[in-house]
Amino acid sequence: MRRTASPLSLILLGLGTFLLVLAPLLAWYVEPRAAVTPIDIDTTAVYRGTGSYFDTGELRTVDDKRITVTQQVRGDVADSEKSGDAVWDVTTTVDTDKSLPAADPHDALEFFPNRWVTDRKTNKPVHCCHENPYFEGDAYLKFPFDVRKQPYQWWDNSLGGTVTLRYAGTKKVQGYSGYVFKGTVPPTKIGTRLVPGSLVDQPDSPQILAEEWYSNHGIELVVDQRTGRVIYAQTGPRRTLRAPGHAYDAVLLLDADKLAFTTATQKEQVKLAKKESGQLRLVGQSLPIGTAVAGFVLAAIGGALVLRGRRRPESPASPEYPPTM
Secondary structure, eight states, rough: EEOOOOOHHHHHHHHHHHHHHHHIIIIIIHHHHHOOSSSSHHHEEEEEEEEEEETTTTTEEEEEEEEEEEEEEEEHHHHHHHHEEEEEEEEEEEETTTTTTTTSSSSSSEEEEEEEETTTTTTTTTTTOOSSSOOOSBSSSSSSSOOSSSOEEETTTTTEEEEEEEEEEEEEETTEEEEEEEEEEEEEEEEEEEGGGGGTTOOOSSEEEEEEEEEEEEEEEEEEETTOOEEEEEOOEEEEOOOOTTTSEEEEEEOOEEEEOHHHHHHHHHHHHHHEEEHHHHHIHHHHHHHHHHHHHHHHHHHHHHHHEEOOOOOOOOOOOOOOO
């Protein structure tokens, strides 16, 4: 008897081997290339809370007023494709009920137009494409992919510098769990502003270059571990004016203990985090594992069939006759 491999056994063995080779490629090659910052982003995040601010109409600080921060992010697809980086135009406005809805963002209490450029894989800043401002750090509007339980340098636009945010456990937002990072900003001089001297207790000076100071009661961010998307944000900004060289605040410009994502913004961020995280999990975990299991099973079946083969009887040998005389 001799053994021959059936076509089916060879097909199963070949397909199983192919799937076993494909599985690590999905995990080590495809998944890292899928984990890139999007360039066609168009989202709006809204923070809301109560606090105090300087009312320029009344020329005094008013308390217990609703404050709304709106942050709109739009990707510049053309510049992103040209540079290979993520180029985002970001507009942040701080409004009171008096300035909402605002026809012109310049009418807001504060207005920050920015242009952020980051490496699509590492989230590191890239200094090109007319970025504004020049910024540094590890995290900005989002964290890097595959967030670790370690401190990150978060860029604070009001400060004009980075803030160290430290890991503080996990927290569920709209039923979805993320990593919590917290930090504070001590009173820091961030610039100067020309104001009437009487405004900062200097009545003998018609105009004075007052010092502008900034601090933050507390920054809390909840971040999706796989994608780095911020699903909850809370901040407590405080801005004041001081007379030059003085150690006390003369005017309170803005003070809010807690400005946080609205419920609608939380739900939208969680929805996007679930979608993006699910896509990365599919190509980096679910598909590789399923492919490897299927490959192993098919290769084992195919190999067993090849080893067993099909038993066929050998053809009988021709009988030998004595030569004819």
